[in-house]
Amino acid sequence: MGANLIVLEEAAYHEEYVIKTIVMPMMSVSGTALFGISTLNKSPSNIYTKMVTSGLFNNYAVTLICDDCLKTGIREACKHYDWKIPKWFARGGNPLKCLFPTDDESNMRENNGIVDLGDNHCFSARLVDDFIAKPRRTLHENIRYVFTMVDPSAGSEVEGGLSDFAIISVCERDTILVGMEQMKVNNYSDYQGILERHIKKIRKIPHLENCVNILDVESGTGFEAGRLQDEARKCGDITCIDDFTRKPGSKTNHSMKAECVEWTKSILQNGKLSIHRDLVTHNTKPLEMLTNFADQLKNFEKFVVASKSNTVPNKYVYSGKGSNKNKKDDLSFTFLRGVRLVNLFFTNSSYRKYH
Secondary structure (H helix, E strand, C coil): CCCCEEEEEEHHHHHHHHHHHHHHHHCCEEEEEEECCCCCCCCCCHHHHHHHCCCCCCCCCCCCCHHHHHCCCHHCCCCHHHHCCCCCCCCCEEEEEHHCCCCCCCHHHCCCCCCCCCCEECCCCCHHHHHHEEEEEEECCCCEEEEECCCCCCCCEEECCECCCEEEEEEECCCCEEEEEEECCCHHHHHHHHHHHHHHHHHCCCCCCEEEEEEEEEEECCCHHHHHHHHCCCCCCCECCCCCCCCCECCCCCCHHHHHHHHHHHHHCCCCCCCEEECCCCCCCCHHEEEEEEHHHCCCCCCCCCCCCCCCEEEEECCCCCCCCCCCCHHHHHHHHHHHHHHHCCCCCCHHHHH
């Protein structure tokens, strides 16, 4: 059996056995051409993804975001490829586009033609190294707000022990890292009082003496966030972020993690991140801690959990723990949360009640 032309519509979503048992045998006949059109399936094991990346076929990709805007993270604001939109396409684009989160893979794939088939790491190792090596900053004017983020450590087991207790403090202006704590702990008594001492030491930095600390403690299954909030309130001028109605602390979910990654990626790319000359820490090995921090940023990834069905989309997980969940990401993700909060606190309506 042979053919002059084989056409596959939505080629990435045909069952693999159809490609292997029907299409491939016909391709062995001389003079047969294959024409496939589809949005890509992110999974590297998808047969169409393998065909596109094999180098055996001529590929033509249609996207609505130019390379420059994609690299700089502008994405949704890009208008440089609007000329590609055909006249028969709905004015203003897909009328259901508003139902997609702007950073959602389905939105980027279906509405903009973007599928990332490259490295899973979220941040450039070179940009992370530049951030860590950049000359240390000092403050030259009074700062009103310092955002103090805490991961109280749920005690989850990873290679080398339990996850770490972490504190990150970031200035509202220019995203300057002014404080960092990393501790191996087993229970509350191991880190009791460290948050209070951290905040008091922050307020000894020139131009931060009268600052207000916006405290964001990641909430777990218990009430650890409340205990840390009570400890911080001893310092005065503390505003606590609470996302729940019946317990203290802030919650994390997939969309929030995606925002954390996008904001940090953007700030790293524009070079605005820096570290204060008098970085506050009670860690006895601060250089080792900073090395761990840089490594965690470099290891932070976006994993694809491939769907087992063509009718169910793939899932995506943001984590620095690795595919085997044997690494630590307490410092890096606490920092990512801080970058996001600094950039959304004054503009996002959900935080207006804290101003």
